[in-house]
Amino acid sequence: MVPTNGSRSVTHLASRARSLFQEIASDVNVSFEFFPPKTPKMEETLWNSIKTLEALNPNFVSVTYGAGGSTRERTHKTVKRILDETSLTPAAHLTCVGATKDEVNEVVRDYWDAGVRSIVALRGDPAEGTSRYEPHPGGYANGAELVAGLRAIGDFDISVAAYPERHPDSPTLAADLENLKRKVDAGANRAITQFFFEPDAYFRFLDHCESYGIDVPVVPGILPVTNFTTLKSFAGSCGAALPSWLADMFEGLDDKPQTRSLVAASVAAEMVRRLYEGGVRDFHFYTLNRAELTYAICHMLGIRGTDEEA
Template sequence: MKVTEMWKKKPPTISFEFFPARNAEAAEKLERVIDQLAITEPDFVSVTFGAGGSTRDGSRQLIDRLKNDLKLEVMAYFAGYGLGPDDIQGVMDSYLDLGVDNVLVVRGDPPHGQPDFKPHPASLVHASDMLEFIRPRYNFCLGAAGYPEGHIEAESKPKDLEYLKLKVDKGAEYIITNYFYDNRYYFDFVATCRRLGLKVPIVPGIMPIFSLKMMNHLAKLCGASISGDLRSRLAALPEGDIPALLNFGIDFAFEQCKELIVAGAPGLHFYTMDRSQSTTGVLARLRQEGLI
């Protein structure tokens, strides 16, 4: 089923992002996580794709497991950085074979730890170019990534939004956002997109805090700002108390989700980091309050 149909029928949708396991131990853990999250009956799940094709097989296997064994609706990601037209078609054909209806197209970044990686000479530069290539060839329900705080490399926020509009003009039917810790970024972003004439659903990404190290690392990598107030609240927690941090992360994400739903967000897309506890904690609170 196309996700755009879901947003017409039943907002807010609940969805989870997974990434393919890197080894056998992680694969076993991921199976348990998927079991724990599948029982919450998400509207769809998504699977990341390592830029440069680095997780091509792992992504395909995970999509197959989720879609065809567990019968979950899947949004397959595609990160086209460095890939030539034949590679792009190869991945899209494999998604078609797996029965995928929804594909989120991102540019991706140069693959980590592969200093010798050479982009294909005919590789496409931006996600908008990839969407333009895929749109006339496949009937997927295509989406793109959006950045409420601006993409980390963006020349400026207005330029970033101009390019976001280009992604929609080239075929993106919905936007999934990077996560943020202050809903005002999302609300301002949506308001500006609407002013620019973007009518597609804009689904907020949610990343519950579960580790300070990971929070700081990811925030630097993808430009999610951490306010002074959030830092003080985190600093007030007992040092090294992991359950206290987890509970704080659940409370904080719950408050964010509650405000987003009340304001009419079409869905909540959880960056699970292949963990279940925080996401199930937030969902339980939302259910308790009758918000989902």
């Protein structure tokens, strides 16, 4: 029998002793992002990753999209191959950059005719060689207009972007939330967040979304860290904060890729388990076309692939 004096301390210690990985999650949904390959070697890496992650039965897999014509063609080719050669549901990225409405609509209709029913609708980054986004003359001005245009063409499942730590082009968090609300009101089915590294940042963002009447699922985007130097560049362009403890974790590991991968898996796995404890059941992984880290994190989250089942 535990004495009444000190019982709270015993309870607190028991709570702290409970492992984040104690519970096997059986109610989690995942999705993965890939980018179209530029070389035969990159294509081989991509397809090995796709086949590995296919075993985890994701809700969908998305393929990124650039402003250049060759990039658009690679995206379409990759999406079509996923549709034809795998059991996966592909979601094609689409942006407003560098094209008129008619040109974008033609791409959308081509996807529809190919059997693609899921789109990730994005405003897009500034065109190459520029530092500020400018709408294309005769094009969709922003993500909300693009979502409305998609809705006018077909009954797509539409995902849009969200920024827990504010998009760098938005003057305030309120302006950013108003923009997300416009995209949802235009017909978006869900929002997928930019990557972040503090669960509290995501949960605070959910509270803000609720206060703005944003009532679609807001799926956390998870980026396993493969290279901290590259990560700093990514974070600078999208407004994601890099906590000092994360830099400390990767200090001195530039020339130790195996150790770096172990640290990366541990950091990301802890974060997704904390998100799970907070009620999150849907996760979107930015794979960078590499399967190993994402597969390991999903395994630690509780997901078992078909190749692991007895």
